[in-house]
Amino acid sequence: MIRVLSPISVVMAAALVAHAAQSAEITIEKRPFAIRHSIAATALPGEVVLLELGAAAWTDYEIMRIAPHGSRVSKGDVLVAFDPEKIDQKLHDTRKANDKSAHEIAQAALDLKLLEQTTPQRLEALRRAASEASEENSYFTNIRRKADAEAADQKLKRAEMFLENQREELRQLQKMYEADDLTEETEEIILVRQKDLVQAAEFDFRMQQLAQKRSHEVLLPREALKLADAERDAAIALAKYEQEAPIAIARKKLELEALEIAAAREKESLAKLEADRKQFDFTAPADGLFYHGVIENGRWTTGDAVKSLVTYGKPAARRPFATLIPATAPMNLAASLKGDAAGQLGPDAAGVAWLAGREDAEFPVKLMDINPAPGPDGQFSATFSAQWPEGLNAAPASSANISVIAYQTPDAIVLPSKALQSDTAGWTVAVKLADGKTERRPVKRGRVFNDECEILSGLEPGQVVVVP
Structure with missing residues (x-):
């Protein structure tokens, strides 16, 4: 049980020690010893x-x-109300952006679906076109070019034969009519008609010559190049699409994925904005x-x-x-303790406190908690519970003082701290012997406070200690 000593007892004991210290000799006697801390505090709610x-x-x-x-x-x-105009506009714009993103995603998904459906069809069409172009070129090169050249030659030959026939028939008619020595009007008409046929055959022969020459020198070589180019271009188009089609589908998928990611982020941003919008009015959750x-x-x-x-x-x-x-x-007292006070106050440390300006109204306090880690200022935060007197209302942040006893004993041997010396063997004091000489005696040191030290063992009442 801790017994609280009166301040007068502590002061008288300190005066006796001070008087003895002036003589540099102290006669050992047991007396009360206490460690009391005066702490500045602030009234704060728990x-x-x-x-x-x-x-x-x-x-x-x-x-x-x-x-x-x-x-x-x-x-x-309402504790605090904020102006919502700007965030409401931002919410409106963000919702519109979300709607737009939804339409863009739908369009991108449709484009991807159509591309995946039409790609095989277009690929098959290109393969068919490449195959047909190859077949056409091969057929022309191996068969039709020679056949077309022979057909042109044959047409020229038939035109030449037809011309010879018409000329021969004209000669025969002329011989036949010359034999009569008289050409009748009907016979003259027949000769004119035959001459016209010869001229027509001659013209047709010349045209066939030109056509045959153009076919050999221009048309057939030109068609050969055209068909070769068509085969080459069809093959290139097929190869190109075979490589591009998977890339196009993959790109469409990436575009869709990017739109979905952006839309998800926009939705997340909208959700955050909507949550933030709810903070524009702070209301009191309780009376206070x-x-x-x-x-x-x-x-x-x-x-x-x-x-x-x-x-x-x-x-x-x-x-x-x-x-x-x-x-x-509850209204508690918050304080900052120096390292020595934090180390000396036990879990049941108790004392009294008073508000600044109301020193007449003391009230009991008890240590509730000490932070085990010091703050940046090197002090330890502590909280004391208080038994507030009726009628004493402490406003939050009011200043207060706490007087708390960290340690006390009613009969202790107490010496000035400077009377003790330490060496490898421990603590010693100089004890005056009966013959006037001194002898260093080992002692066990206890608590230390205000330049005074408690001696737990090694000295007896009545002995005289020399203080250097």
Whole structure:
């Protein structure tokens, strides 16, 4: 059981030690020894609701109205309202973009389906065209060119024979009519007609000569080149399409996939914007007090962030900017402890506290928790529960002081810390003997506080210790 010593006892004991120290000799006697810490603290609630803009996609939050700092609010009251005009326009544009993406995906899917369906048909048509071109060229080269050349020769030969026949018939008619020594009018008509036939046969023969020459020298070589080119072009078109078709299908698939990915991202962006839109009105989840700034980790933080908590201000996203203190939240005391105090205070450390300006109203406190890791300032955050007196209302962030006893014993041997020396054997003190000489005696050191050290063993009451 820990017994709290009165401040007067501790002060008197310290005065006796100081008086003895002036004589450089201390007569050992047992007296109370205590380690008491005076700690600056702040009254902070044990439960808070932090207001934070999650801002998954939107960061431009402009305040239209905000509840005053320190105002008392009821559940459902609007704490902060932001201007939604810009995000509503962005939501409208994003929804339109999503609709457009859906149509583009549908069109791309249809194009891919048609391409996959028509590719085999077109490939078969190109193969058939290449085969026909090859057959036509082969047939012309091996058979038809020679046949067409022979046909042209034959036509010329028939024209020549027909011309000879017509000439011969004209000669026969002339001989026959010359024998009569008289050419009748009818016979003259027959001769004229036969001469016309000869002239026509001569003309036809000349035309066949030209046609036969053109066929051999121009038409047949030209058709040979045309058919060879057609065979070559058909083969190239087939080979080209055989290589391009899989690439075209793959490209269409990639285009469709890219559209689907972009659409998915647009949908995700829309979902984030819709979620962010719900944050444009913060309402109180419970009755309580509304504070500008953040109450977190035993501190009420304001700084430059609080300057933005005004109309047309823009709080930073993704970090708390205000705090709701529920009316049911217990009010604790938060403090920062130096390393020695943090190490000396046990889990049941208790003491008293008072608010600044109300030193007359002390109340009991008890240590609740100490952070095992120090903060950037090298101090350890601690929380004390408080038994608040009736009628004493501590506003959040009020200053307070705590007096807590970390250790005490009613009958201890206490020496100034400078009376002890250490070596390889441990701690020793100089004890004055009866003959006036001194002897160093080993001792076991206990707790140390305010330049005083508790001696656990090695000395007895009545002995005299020489302080250097």
